[in-house]
């Protein structure tokens with residue numbers, strides 16, 4: 001899927017009137033099948049950018065084009081059809097705690113299913129081999145029939161990523177997909193995601209706090225700060241000076257520490273958006 005942003009600004013509906021726009025005058029072009037990482041300090045607008053691309057938030061000004069179409073000018077039916085091709089994975093996957101892993105992963109297929117098929121899938125999982133294969137890619141084949149609430153945070157996050165393998169999407173938007181993974185698992189997960197995106201011709205945009213992973217494993221890296229694009233470069237052209245400027249006054253985030261998060265634990269565990277419909 002091709003993505004174009006022309007002078008786009010975005011405001012969160014809940015933002016106070018004095019609050020600056022979360023995205024400001026963004027111009028961006030992403031070709032079909034491209035893979036890129038978005039980095040920047042906490043509050044830079046990375047998640048907002050994914051929400052915009054996933055049609056969860058609409059531009060306040062400017063134009064967003066997905067495969068040449070302006071989603072917000074489409075009819076409700078056409079928008080729903082377009083959203084079926086978008087896979088937006090939040091940092092904390094919204095997995096129902098009592099659900100079996102197999103059902104949770106199959107939920108990735110829901111946008112391609114009719115109502116009756118969806119219901120059947122909920123009670124009698126279909127195509128278990130495809131789910132097993134998806135889980136195996138993330139080293140989770142033995143968790144197929146495990147309950148979601150018996151998984152560790154890292155396992156849950158990988159189940160959320162395995163969902164992408166079942167989704168009929170042409171655009172994967174992954175928000176901090178590695179935040180609960182150790183460095184080895186993180187690298188493996190990125191390798192799987194990149195390989196599978198390439199095989200399927202899927203465009204892949206991911207936000208990352210791990211700057212090293214972004215630079216070493218992605219061909220194109222976007223640096224954001226204060227809702228603006230600071231740079232958009234091939235990874236090998238992102239210099240230490242650029243990074244120092246991007247993370248000025250947030251140096252601990254550049255050097256691997258997760259940003260301080262004062263969100264209460266319950267709110268962190270709340271589901272956000274997995275599939276835009």
Ligand SMILES: Nc1ncnc2c1ncn2[C@@H]1O[C@H](COP(=O)(O)OP(=O)(O)OP(=O)(O)O)[C@@H](O)[C@H]1O
Pocket residue numbers: 012013014015016022040041042043044045046047048049259
């Ligand atoms: N629901 C919301 N209502 C109002 N303002 C919001 C909302 N979500 C985010 N913002 C604001 O929008 C700006 C961008 O936030 P965003 O979550 O996109 O940043 P981020 O780069 O993803 O940060 P982090 O790395 O901490 O996840 C911030 O100033 C933030 O306070």
